[in-house]
Amino acid sequence: MTDLLEQAVLTARNLPAERQDDLARMMLSYAGYDEPVIDLTPEEEADLIEAQAEMERGEFATDAEVEAVLSKFRP
Structure with a gap:
């Protein structure tokens, strides 16, 4: 994991659960989790x-x- 991604994850941990889930969905979508890139x-x-x-x-x-x-x- 890059330093920038690590920083983003650490920052996201302090957000409300709903915002964390929003970020997680965006990351998974961007990474092609549901549909291949x-x-x-x-x-x-x-x-x-x-x-x-x-x-x-x-x-x-x-x-x-x-x-x-x-x-x-x-x-």
């Missing part, structure tokens, strides 16, 4: 970074574009 390929990571940049720029599909895609999958 997804390892992205370099290409997937680049796609994700670009998608995040598009969102920050406000570049979203129009309603018509969304409808065009969805109509391909409707019976």
Whole structure:
């Protein structure tokens, strides 16, 4: 265990039980306890970074574009 994690655990011990449980759930989730952590390929990571940049720029599909895609999958 690193010194920083040890310090965090010692600090958390002084919190109310409900807060300790909240922290424990966050740590377990972050560590992939309930669901495995997804390892992205370099290409997937680049796609994700670009998608995040598009969102920050406000570049979203129009309603018509969304409808065009969805109509391909409707019976």
